[in-house]
Amino acid sequence: MKTQGWWTACKASMSMAAWVCTAALVMSASAMAEGGPAWAYPVADKEQPPAPDGNTKARVPNSALTYQLKEIDNLFEPPIWFPEHNVGMPRVVQYGAQPGVRACAACHLTSGQGHPESGHISGLSVNYFKRQIQDFRSGDRTDKVWMTAMARAMTDKDIEESAQWFAKIKPIPWVKVVEADTIPKSYFNKSRKRLAVPGGGTEPLGERIAEFPQEPERVLLRDPYAGFVAYVPKGSLAKGKELVTQGAGKTVMCIACHGADLKGVGDVPRIAGVSPLYTVRQMYAFKTGSRKGTYAAQMQPVTANLQDADITAIAAYLASLAP
Ligand code: HEC
Ligand code: HEC
Numbered sequence: 001m002k003t004q005g006w007w008t009a010c011k012a013s014m015s016m017a018a019w020v021c022t023a024a025l026v027m028s029a030s031a032m033a034e035g036g037p038a039w040a041y042p043v044a045d046k047e048q049p050p051a052p053d054g055n056t057k058a059r060v061p062n063s064a065l066t067y068q069l070k071e072i073d074n075l076f077e078p079p080i081w082f083p084e085h086n087v088g089m090p091r092v093v094q095y096g097a098q099p100g101v102r103a104c105a106a107c108h109l110t111s112g113q114g115h116p117e118s119g120h121i122s123g124l125s126v127n128y129f130k131r132q133i134q135d136f137r138s139g140d141r142t143d144k145v146w147m148t149a150m151a152r153a154m155t156d157k158d159i160e161e162s163a164q165w166f167a168k169i170k171p172i173p174w175v176k177v178v179e180a181d182t183i184p185k186s187y188f189n190k191s192r193k194r195l196a197v198p199g200g201g202t203e204p205l206g207e208r209i210a211e212f213p214q215e216p217e218r219v220l221l222r223d224p225y226a227g228f229v230a231y232v233p234k235g236s237l238a239k240g241k242e243l244v245t246q247g248a249g250k251t252v253m254c255i256a257c258h259g260a261d262l263k264g265v266g267d268v269p270r271i272a273g274v275s276p277l278y279t280v281r282q283m284y285a286f287k288t289g290s291r292k293g294t295y296a297a298q299m300q301p302v303t304a305n306l307q308d309a310d311i312t313a314i315a316a317y318l319a320s321l322a323p
Contacts, residue, residue, distance in 0.1 A: 036284030037308060039208040040277050042117045042192035060223040072221055073191075078106035079222055086110050090161035092154070100153025104162055107146070111224035112166045113174050116211040117192040118146075119278040122169040123323075127267040129163035135293035142290055171323035174227040175275060176214065177316055179234045183210050193219065205231055209276045209312060230276050232316035233309075240317025243310055250310060252302045262321060267295075273323025276315035283311045 054070030063081040072079050076096050080086055086094075089110070096103040104121070108114040112122025121129065135141035136151035154162075185200035194212055211230045213219035218226035244262070247253045257268045264270035271279065285291035286299035287306065306314070 035288035035290065036280055036311075037208070039210070040280040040284070042188050042194065042277070044190050044192055045187045047187075048190060058221050060218055060221050060226075067221075075102035075106040078103050080105070080110055081221075081223060082110065085224075088165075090158075090165050092158040092162055093165055097153070097155070097158060101150050101158065102146070104166075105224075106222070108166075109222060109224040111172065112169045113172065113224065113227070114275070114278075115191075115193060115219065116228060116275045116277040120171065120174070120274050121166045123171040123264075124163075124167060124269055125264070125267045126163045126167045128264075128269050129167060130159055131267070131293060131295065133159050133163075135291070135296075138293075140291070140293040140296070141285070171270065171273060172225070172227075173323060174273060175211070175319045176227070176229045177237065177276070177320040178229060178231050179237060179316075180205050180231040181234060183231045184212070186210065186212065189220075205233060207233055207309065207312065209233075209280065209316060211275060211277055228275065230316065230319055232276065232319075233312065236313040236316035237320060239310075240313035240315070243306075243314050244317055250305050251314075254302075257298065262318065263323070270323065271318050272321035274319060276312075276319040279315035279318055280311055283314065287311075 052069060054068060054073075056069045057066050058069060058072065059066050060081050065079070065081060065083075067079045071077070076098065077094070080089070080094060089105075091097075092101060093104045093110075096106070107118040108121045112120060114120045124132075132141065133147075133151045133154060136143060136147045139148070142148050181204065182202040183205045184196035185203050186194050186196050189195055193216075194210060195216055196212060209230055209232050211228045213226065214229050215223075215226050219228075242248045243251055244254050254262060254271065257265070258271050259265040259268070262270065262272035282291065283303050283306065286296055287303035289300075291299075303311075
């Protein structure tokens with residue numbers, strides 16, 4: 001696999017190293033933050049390492065197939081690495097619908113597990129799933145980058161078929177949570193993935209959560225089974241557990257509605273084992289009222305009195321649970 005040609009170049013060439021290893025460090029402040037901390041709303045950095053040759057062929061572990069890098073980044077026909085796991089996949093999931101709807105599998109992967117900038121959609125109940133698309137359509141929920149526009153372009157058939165399809169896919173363990181003081185220096189690539197700068201050293205984590213691919217190469221190839229590691233501030237897990245399981249005088253116990261194992265009940269969604277960045281965005285969306293569908297009202301009292309550090313801790317703890 002040659003997808004990380006620039007990493008090698010970065011290490012090998014002094015002039016390249018200056019460009020890749022330092023310039024890419026400039027972190028962009030997010031213009032997209034909707035009440036939440038900028039780190040939860042990834043934005044591509046302006047300066048990017050040189051793109052690898054799009055004709056380069058690549059493979060992922062355990063798949064018999066080969067794709068070119070440019071095919072892997074085609075949002076209307078992303079790779080289906082394991083067709084045998086996806087028999088009967090609806091057209092909209094595999095190809096989207098020109099011109100407005102990209103293939104669901106491109107961002108949420110064929111496994112429905114998604115990446116931190118998008119999120120998981122596997123194992124959600126059909127009603128919950130359809131409600132979200134309707135809320136994106138009506139403006140009761142917003143995703144300025146993608147889902148608002150795509151939900152408006154989807155037909156009722158697209159919505160029905162994708163909801164039915166992903167509801168049947170079983171979620172898998174996806175995020176490894178690590179309490180840390182420091183993290184690798186990193187940048188956001190064009191598809192808003194946080195990647196370590198090779199040889200870039202470390203920096204303090206501070207009060208953020210930072211999610212990195214466990215295996216960057218596989219994640220960049222849209223391998224549906226390649227998950228993430230989330231670095232969270234020290235103490236978050238214990239604090240998050242207290243808030244989630246007891247409310248700690250600040251919130252309502254999540255198990256009251258999301259189920260004893262937080263894997264969802266009826267049309268209340270699973271919140272265990274998901275990307276903490278995704279959870280943080282939703283908690284702020286409920287708190288600020290930008291996510292305001294009929295059912296979102298139930299999340300208002302839950303989020304009303306939570307401070308930034310509480311939300312970070314809750315998201316960290318939930319991510320650490322089995323999905
Ligand atoms: C180009 C990227 C992209 C594609 C393609 C995409 N999505 Fe999304 N999707 C997102 C992002 C980003 C979010 C999360 C927004 C947020 O943080 O609230 C999202 C969120 C969702 C959610 C909400 C999940 C939840 O737990 O509430 C659903 C449902 C969803 N997408 C369905 C779809 C379907 C169906 C398709 C295919 C027709 C699709 N998406 C294609 C980027 C994408
Ligand atoms: C009174 C019931 C209730 C309680 C208590 C509750 N929730 Fe929720 N939660 C809901 C409902 C209903 C939804 C779905 C909202 C919608 O459809 O937009 C939801 C959605 C969410 C979502 C968005 C999931 C997604 O995939 O987008 C998150 C995150 C969440 N809740 C976290 C929590 C946490 C953390 C707690 C405890 C601190 C909690 N909830 C307590 C009812 C509740």
